Amino acid sequence: xxxxxLETFDVTRxxxxxxxxxxxxxxxxxxxxxxxxxxxxxxxxxxxxxGCGKSTLALMLLGLLPASSGSILFDGKPVSHLPRLxxxxxxxxxxxxxxSSLNPRKSIGDIISLPLRVHxxxxxxxxxxxVDEIMELVGLPQRYITNYPSQLSGGQRQRVAIxxxxxxxxxxxxxxxxxxxxxxxxxxxxxxxLMDLRQELGLTYILISxxxxxxxxxxxxxxxxxxxRIVEEKETEALFRRAxxxxxxxxxxxVLTPEPGLGIPDAQLGVEFPNPxxxxxxxxxxxxxxxxxxxxxxxxxxxxxxxxxxxxxxHIYDEAESVSFKSAAA
Amino acid sequence: xxxxLEVKNLNVDIPLAAGxxxxxxxxxxxxxxxxxxxxxxxxGCGKSLTSLALMDLLPxxAVRTGTSILFDGEDLLKKSDRQMADLRGNRVGMIFQEPMTSLxxxxxxxxxxxxxxxxxxxxxxxxxRERATYLLQKVGIVGAERRLKQYPHQLSGGLRQxxxxxxxxxxxxDLIIADEPTTALDVTIQxxxxxxxxxxxxEFGMALILITHDxxxxxxxxxxxxxxxAGQIVEQGNVEDVFGEPLHPYxxxxxxxxxxxxxxxxxxxxxxxxGIVPSMIGDIxxxxxxxxxxxxxMDCAKGGVDLRALDQLRAYRCLMSPSDSxxxxxxxxMAE
Amino acid sequence: xAPSDKAIATDxxxxxxxxxxxxxxxxxxxxxxxLARRILGHRSFMVAAIIMAGLILTAIFAPLLAPxxxxxxxxxxxxxxxxxxxxxxxxxLLGTDMMGRDYLSRMxxxxxxxxxxxxxxxxxxxxxxxxxxxxxxxxxxRVDMVITFLLTTRLTxxxxxxxxxxxxxxxxxxxxxxxILGCLLWDRFxxxxxxxxxxxxxxxxxxxxxxxxxxxxxxxxxxILPNILGSLLVIATFEIAHAVLLExxxxxLGLGVQPPTPSWGLMVSEGKDYxxxxxxxxxxxxxxxxxxxxxxxLLGDGARDIFAPENRN
Numbered sequence: 001x002x003x004x005x006l007e008t009f010d011v012t013r014x015x016x017x018x019x020x021x022x023x024x025x026x027x028x029x030x031x032x033x034x035x036x037x038x039x040x041x042x043x044x045x046x047x048x049x050x051g052c053g054k055s056t057l058a059l060m061l062l063g064l065l066p067a068s069s070g071s072i073l074f075d076g077k078p079v080s081h082l083p084r085l086x087x088x089x090x091x092x093x094x095x096x097x098x099x100s101s102l103n104p105r106k107s108i109g110d111i112i113s114l115p116l117r118v119h120x121x122x123x124x125x126x127x128x129x130x131v132d133e134i135m136e137l138v139g140l141p142q143r144y145i146t147n148y149p150s151q152l153s154g155g156q157r158q159r160v161a162i163x164x165x166x167x168x169x170x171x172x173x174x175x176x177x178x179x180x181x182x183x184x185x186x187x188x189x190x191x192x193x194l195m196d197l198r199q200e201l202g203l204t205y206i207l208i209s210x211x212x213x214x215x216x217x218x219x220x221x222x223x224x225x226x227x228x229r230i231v232e233e234k235e236t237e238a239l240f241r242r243a244x245x246x247x248x249x250x251x252x253x254x255v256l257t258p259e260p261g262l263g264i265p266d267a268q269l270g271v272e273f274p275n276p277x278x279x280x281x282x283x284x285x286x287x288x289x290x291x292x293x294x295x296x297x298x299x300x301x302x303x304x305x306x307x308x309x310x311x312x313x314x315h316i317y318d319e320a321e322s323v324s325f326k327s328a329a330a
Numbered sequence: 331x332x333x334x335l336e337v338k339n340l341n342v343d344i345p346l347a348a349g350x351x352x353x354x355x356x357x358x359x360x361x362x363x364x365x366x367x368x369x370x371x372x373x374g375c376g377k378s379l380t381s382l383a384l385m386d387l388l389p390x391x392a393v394r395t396g397t398s399i400l401f402d403g404e405d406l407l408k409k410s411d412r413q414m415a416d417l418r419g420n421r422v423g424m425i426f427q428e429p430m431t432s433l434x435x436x437x438x439x440x441x442x443x444x445x446x447x448x449x450x451x452x453x454x455x456x457x458x459r460e461r462a463t464y465l466l467q468k469v470g471i472v473g474a475e476r477r478l479k480q481y482p483h484q485l486s487g488g489l490r491q492x493x494x495x496x497x498x499x500x501x502x503x504d505l506i507i508a509d510e511p512t513t514a515l516d517v518t519i520q521x522x523x524x525x526x527x528x529x530x531x532x533e534f535g536m537a538l539i540l541i542t543h544d545x546x547x548x549x550x551x552x553x554x555x556x557x558x559x560a561g562q563i564v565e566q567g568n569v570e571d572v573f574g575e576p577l578h579p580y581x582x583x584x585x586x587x588x589x590x591x592x593x594x595x596x597x598x599x600x601x602x603x604x605g606i607v608p609s610m611i612g613d614i615x616x617x618x619x620x621x622x623x624x625x626x627x628m629d630c631a632k633g634g635v636d637l638r639a640l641d642q643l644r645a646y647r648c649l650m651s652p653s654d655s656x657x658x659x660x661x662x663x664m665a666e
Numbered sequence: 667x668a669p670s671d672k673a674i675a676t677d678x679x680x681x682x683x684x685x686x687x688x689x690x691x692x693x694x695x696x697x698x699x700x701l702a703r704r705i706l707g708h709r710s711f712m713v714a715a716i717i718m719a720g721l722i723l724t725a726i727f728a729p730l731l732a733p734x735x736x737x738x739x740x741x742x743x744x745x746x747x748x749x750x751x752x753x754x755x756x757x758x759l760l761g762t763d764m765m766g767r768d769y770l771s772r773m774x775x776x777x778x779x780x781x782x783x784x785x786x787x788x789x790x791x792x793x794x795x796x797x798x799x800x801x802x803x804x805x806x807x808r809v810d811m812v813i814t815f816l817l818t819t820r821l822t823x824x825x826x827x828x829x830x831x832x833x834x835x836x837x838x839x840x841x842x843x844x845x846i847l848g849c850l851l852w853d854r855f856x857x858x859x860x861x862x863x864x865x866x867x868x869x870x871x872x873x874x875x876x877x878x879x880x881x882x883x884x885x886x887x888x889x890i891l892p893n894i895l896g897s898l899l900v901i902a903t904f905e906i907a908h909a910v911l912l913e914x915x916x917x918x919l920g921l922g923v924q925p926p927t928p929s930w931g932l933m934v935s936e937g938k939d940y941x942x943x944x945x946x947x948x949x950x951x952x953x954x955x956x957x958x959x960x961x962x963x964l965l966g967d968g969a970r971d972i973f974a975p976e977n978r979n
Contacts (some may be wrong), residue, residue, distance in 0.1 A: 063875065092878075104893065164874065
């Protein structure tokens with residue numbers, strides 16, 4: 001069952017910011033040289049803070065945004081060469097906010113059946129059958145079919161969004177913060193549903209989230225992004241057992257688990273978040289890194305393979321630079 | 331320790347076309363000097379309106395009633411608008427979720443911080459500036475002098491929230507009410523801001539009412555907590571007690587919904603609370619949680635359910651006795 | 667238990683509705699009922715709607731309602747005052763003008779001209795402006811730059827001056843006035859449709875539609891347009907009022923609809939020489955213009971409250 005379903009090689013995406021007739025163009029590198037590999041059946045957790053480029057990466061994987069450079073392969077074929085409808089059938093998104101992801105002027109039935117109509121492969125009766133089937137699968141009562149999104153609660157709306165994404169039976173679902181707009185009690189229902197559907201339909205997920213507790217619970221692999229780059233990638237267990245990159249360590253330390261008495265962690269990060277328009281030289285994390293050495297501000301680190309099928313992009317673990325970090329590594 | 335703020339039977343009613351909305355009902359709690367109380371609940375449970383009601387900042391239509399809101403011995407319910415305005419920003423500071431909405435975009439940070447102090451205290455502008463500089467350093471902002479001359483939009487979200495905190499400290503308040511102060515921030519920044527708040531609180535001996543939906547924050551920050559559901563406090567007590575042995579089915583449900591790394595089995599089903607919050611328009615007969623409660627039975631639908639006090643701090647709103655409640659919960663777990 | 671069953675079992679609504687009747691009170695009633703309730707509850711909108719309906723019916727059934735031919739001149743019966751005046755005659759309820767034409771009939775036919783010009787000019791400018799605005803908002807970049815440039819150019823032209831000049835060159839007639847106004851009044855459509863489209867475009871459901879593989883045409887027509895229809899309706903009403911006023915002004919200046927066609931603006935103009943002796947000649951058509959424009963504007967205000975409350979202010 002192995003084999004990469006989705007692969008990216010050194011993908012970069014830049015945006016021109018503040019471009020006008022009179023102002024100078026500035027380039028913002030939202031995604032800067034990302035190489036990913038998602039195997040069939042994986043749940044890849046993509047973790048990072050706002051502005052790290054994870055949503056931009058998701059749009060590129062969906063084929064909604066062309067990459068500035070690098071290549072994205074879906075099942076061995078470049079995404080940019082795949083017919084739009086084929087790509088749409090095989091990879092689908094679920095968005096964060098179920099209040100803006102459903103067209104308020106359409107009924108639930110119309111929303112869920114839209115993919116079927118766009119792909120135009122079935123008769124009305126068949127469409128109806130498929131809609132009924134998927135609604136049952138995601139736990140939506142049939143009677144909602146004529147309702148409008150405004151009449152549903154947040155959790156029910158998210159179920160509609162999931163039904164719409166799954167009705168064409170895609171292979172990969174990209175979930176962009178699927179539960180962060182929901183209440184705690186609804187959040188767990190949606191997570192349970194996503195886990196059940198994965199088993200039942202053999203789905204592969206890319207789960208974008210800033211909530212590390214959720215990622216740890218569901219993901220099989222985790223990639224940590226910082227300022228457009230993946231700084232560490234590992235099997236979930238390995239990553240949460242022993243995070244290596246100082247940024248990952250800080251992220252993990254900042255998670256507030258509901259355990260009283262542990263106090264508030266001090267991640268020891270600097271106050272200033274770097275300006276993404278003008279990222280720091282060398283390792284982009286060095287101004288906030290507690291272990292930063294001289295080399296970090298001069299030279300960008302390269303990905304250092306760690307363990308089985310994992311890497312950390314940090315000078316500390318690079319043999320060639322180990323001299324600079326005698327104290328830190330100890 | 332004496333209570334700094336003591337709220338008794340606070341109600342908020344909002345008349346709507348469809349009937350009267352009761353977003354806050356029969357709220358009773360207290361905060362001691364230097365202590366942290368977390369009010370936790372899901373969206374629409376009335377937690378934010380509670381904070382507005384305390385400071386008399388409710389929308390015009392809303393009606394606030396209650397026995398008393400004693401702040402340092404004085405009843406806030408009996409104060410005039412003028413007296414309340416003197417209190418706000420002076421003895422009680424408020425921090426909101428989105429600092430951008432509480433900072434004026436057309437004035438510099440320095441200007442706003444100084445004004446805050448000049449409004450309430452007899453000090454010169456220079457003294458006010460000195461305090462502003464001191465506090466900005468205190469909240470961990472490098473180059474305070476330069477920052478004072480900047481406008482809110484020139485700062486990042488985390489920095490703005492720091493400025494907001496420094497601003498509420500200008501007059502040395504006794505109490506800070508913070509409504510979801512870190513929800514709009516990233517995880518690492520969130521931890522930093524909470525740490526900062528806790529340190530400042532200890533240093534200045536302030537009491538803190540923190541309103542949040544995040545049980546992780548509650549566990550780490552609070553001394554005491556009050557869990558709200560559908561306008562009512564359903565459980566309150568010391569944070570260790572409530573997390574250690576939750577007595578209300580809702581509290582228990584909430585705690586089972588979040589995965590705890592190392593404790594929840596990876597990939598296992600998370601707990602959930604089926605159903606949705608009842609409408610708070612008009613009166614609800616019986617327990618507000620009964621439609622979603624796994625233990626509900628006939629008696630739960632009759633009359634109102636009162637808050638049962640176990641001791642001075644611990645109370646919960648359920649018909650089951652503490653031992654019953656725990657036993658039923660274990661039973662349910664076993665069944666799964 | 668199969669996973670799918672479990673999904674249903676853990677579902678909030680599925681379980682809750684089985685034993686919780688109170689859920690229905692949380693749910694909003696059907697969208698159409700809600701809309702109807704909001705429309706009927708809006709008093710000024712209802713008043714305006716009744717006035718408008720009256721005026722539109724009058725315009726449509728003018729030949730049936732008008733007691734006389736509006737062009738029929740009977741010079742011996744000129745300047746008969748309306749019936750509430752001392753010398754009023756039942757045959758001419760609103761009197762006659764200086765040519766002896768029945769004023770009521772002229773007023774009734776005048777409604778036709780005003781509404782026709784207002785509606786047609788709005789349609790032309792609406793189509794022009796919406797196409798431009800939606801394109802600018804949806805495609806952005808170069809397209810947006812070009813359209814924004816056109817828009818700024820248009821905004822630098824004083825509408826009355828330009829239409830006066832054009833009419834003076836081409837010669838006034840109903841068709842010319844409609845076309846000229848239609849080509850000049852698209853600016854507000856473009857401005858509003860552009861920003862509304864940009865707003866909707868960035869929403870996740872549009873993104874979801876493109877991820878499904880919808881064509882651009884489908885996205886614009888079925889995802890974007892239905893959601894900006896409310897704002898479109900609001901501007902459309904205001905632009906009708908705008909066109910009606912401009913027509914009146916042009917006709918008053920003698921460059922709009924040409925005599926003897928009955929147009930309210932023209933009637934004011936013709937009556938102005940007799941204003942001091944027979945004030946009704948000016949007041950009646952003036953009042954008609956006032957009522958029509960007021961009704962349209964109230965309708966627009968109400969429509970904004972009802973369909974696009976977010977655009978208030």
